[in-house]
């Protein structure tokens with residue numbers, strides 16, 4: 001029997017497994033599927049890595065390393081640059097690196113997909129998963145859902161809890177040489193070096209992005225689940241064509257779901273012997289969709305709430321207090337960033353910009 005069964009080996013699950021190693025018997029179900037992600041580490045993520053005493057290895061970083069975000073409002077055609085020190089990473093290399101740090105006493109089941117869990121008594125669950133085309137099961141004392149935005153653990157055990165708004169995030173990768181306009185649009189964006197946030201309320205009430213990665217450029221966008229995301233994404237590409245882009249031949253297409261916890265009550269940390277961390281808990285910025293730092297932070301704080309009797313929910317809740325307030329602060333910023341009229345006025349003032 002294991003003390004802790006963790007579902008999902010993204011940044012949250014891999015970090016928790018590493019931090020619990022040597023303290024209890026841990027089983028980690030690792031589905032092994034490439035994550036669709038922009039791969040931008042915000043300053044908060046970098047601080048969290050420092051807190052975890054981790055330094056990004058060279059093979060995780062890609063070029064360029066943007067020092068600012070260019071905010072491009074397609075409707076008002078305004079552009080402003082804001083200073084932010086991002087790290088540009090290869091997301092799959094990042095996930096592999098975090099998994100490679102897990103000590104060997106953790107039982108990592110690669111290719112295992114969680115199916116469901118059944119409480120046996122007050123102390124134990126039987127968890128069922130598919131591994132090598134077979135249904136297998138193990139007993140655990142605590143079950144941790146670190147299985148991301150479409151968490152099976154959350155859907156199974158916390159159905160009656162308010163859920164964050166759901167988006168579909170689409171990304172297409174292009175050859176940087178062929179996609180850029182022949183003549184640079186008059187908006188002073190350096191598409192080879194800038195991380196670009198694109199705002200247009202006709203496309204989405206959230207945002208879209210362009211991220212250069214080595215010789216490639218990612219065009220991505222997060223669009224509400226119910227708003228025909230593929231059609232809206234194609235409309236975005238058509239709009240960008242007016243600026244001279246050639247988004248015709250993607251080298252790679254991917255999609256993933258993304259949560260936006262606009263209501264703080266949609267964050268769910270768990271109850272009893274089941275806990276949620278990372279995006280499964282709804283811990284992701286509702287203003288920027290940065291989810292790596294809350295994933296690392298929640299894993300760290302849950303590991304801190306582990307004692308001789310196992311996990312303590314109120315200690316976990318308390319440890320997360322400042323992160324939850326930080327996310328509330330980000331929610332408060334939403335009208336300023338996403339109401340087209342207000343955003344335009346703020347951009348016109350030039351406040352805090354590098355321009």
Ligand SMILES: Cc1cc2nc3c(=O)[nH]c(=O)nc-3n(C[C@H](O)[C@H](O)[C@H](O)COP(=O)(O)OP(=O)(O)OC[C@H]3O[C@@H](n4cnc5c(N)ncnc54)[C@H](O)[C@@H]3O)c2cc1C
Nearest residue numbers: 008010011012031037038039040114148169278279291292
């Ligand atoms: C398109 C897109 C771009 C993004 N860009 C950024 C960005 O640039 N910067 C940033 O900070 N955040 C970004 N995010 C958000 C960020 O990727 C997530 O919030 C973050 O990865 C959450 O980490 P996690 O460990 O909680 O979940 P995840 O990284 O989603 O990991 C969950 C893991 O659980 C596994 N899993 C799921 N179901 C099962 C199952 N049944 N059995 C076993 N395993 C399972 C998955 O395969 C995955 O490995 C982006 C998200 C999307 C969709």
